[in-house]
Amino acid sequence: MAPRDLIDIDRIFHEPAVADYPRGREILARYPNAERIEVPSHWNIPDLHGNAGSVEDWVRIKRSTLVLGVKKGLTMRPNGRSAHFIAPSTSNGCAMSCAYCYVPRRKGFSNPISLFVNAEAVCAAIARHAGQQGPLPEPDQIDGQAWVYDLGENGDLSVDAMICDNVRDLVALFRGLPNAKGSFATKAVNRDLLAYDPQGRTRIRFSLMPARIARIVDVRTTPIPERIAAIDDFVRAGYExxxxxxxxxxxxGWEADWAALFDAIDRTISGAAKDQLACEIIMLTHNAGLHAVNLGWHPKAEDLLWRPDIQETKRSEGGGENLRYRTGWKGKWLARFKTLLAERMPYCRVRYAF
Known part of the structure; x- marks a missing residue:
């Protein structure tokens, strides 16, 4: 998908202080013809937040609306799963429309990209925190040498990088932190990132699933074969x-589809990529609220995602009620998944499975 197909901004909601920041002025100047609407907070936008009618304009809002704000909270949250710490986000929301994404419930139904214009404050907070940690005491499932900071919990940094240099700044930050790495997952291939010179200090995680399923649920993302084909290029550019x-x-038929995906990865990537490869395995989490939202804009996806016959309600760490595959069966299916992976990609270490 070309950048203009994904993002074509004609409306910008912004906090009053955005123009006080160089990054804010840069972004505003990039879209001189966009309508500007001042709002008291990037979380308080009546035209987006809680507007159930937005499901009718889902893709248009994703493509054409941008929110700009100033990041307030700069604390690091312990994680211990995918990363050691969750860093303060430089963005929230996304231009893509994955049907299983939990973020739409938080700020309007479509939830377009919100960018924070004080990325330098985020970078400074990460640097201070990393400086307080000292060396990683011992290798663990997250990394063998460095503290890992997740940078994109609520968005996709590959897409953010199409709009401004926040991501370039983060990659440059970790290049200079000897005891820390940045990490983010992505469903987009943005080849501009190949010029960022990460020097092994940024981990990019390409999210993958069988292509025929991705065509239904990974809406407006880079096709799966293109994500796989990009792996070698990013390894050569210095990314983990x-x-x-x-x-x-x-x-x-899920097992046959995943086996075919593993075979496609194995055929495509180089020995150098295989030597450094590891993975995360995350079973679907869904909930009734998101199910209701999806029925308004993409009901076909719910045929795959909403399976109460094999799902049960579980309370999340955040206190919400989610649907997950049933206890007992989930463990058996996850074990089968790991067996398939080991048979076809024995070099791919499983860092985290949930």
Missing amino acids: VHVNFSPVILYE
Whole structure:
């Protein structure tokens, strides 16, 4: 998907202070013809937040609307799964429209990209925190040598980088931190990132699933074959490249589809990429609220995602009620998934499975 097909901004909601920041002025100047609407907070936008009618204009809002704000909270949250810490986000929301994404419920139904214009404050907070950690005491499932900071919990940095240099700044930051790495997952191939010179200090995780399923649920993302084909290029550019098998969606024939995906990866990537490869495996999490949202704009996806016959309600760490595959069966399906992976990609270490 070409950048203009993904992003064509004609409306910008912005906090009053945005123009006080160089990054804010840069972004505003990039879209001189866009309508500008001042709002008290990037979280308080009546035209977006809680507007159920937005499901009717889902893709148009994703493509044409941008929100600009100033990041307030700069604390690091312990993680211990995919990363050691969750860094303060430089963005929220996304131009893509994955049907299983939990973010739409948080800021309007379509939830376009929000960018924070004080990325330098985020970078400074990460640098201070990393400086306080000292060396990683011992290798663990997250990394063998460095503290890892997840940078894109609520968005996709590959797409953010099409709009401004926040991501370039983050990659440059970690290039100079001897005891830390940045990490983010992506469903987009943005080849501009190949020029960022990460020097092994940024981990990019390409999210992958069987292509025929991605065509239904990974809406407005880079096609799966293109993501696989990009792995070698990013390894050569100095990134540590891992893959996220996420989400793993269960349906009749899922094992054959995933086996074919593993074979395609194995055929495509180089020995150098295989030598450094690791993965995360994340089984689908869904919930009734997102199900209701999806029925308004993409009901076909719910045939795959909404499976109460094999799902059960679980309370999340954040206190919400989610649907996950049933206890007992989920463990058996995850074990089968790992067996398939080991048979076809024995070099791919599983860092994290959930």
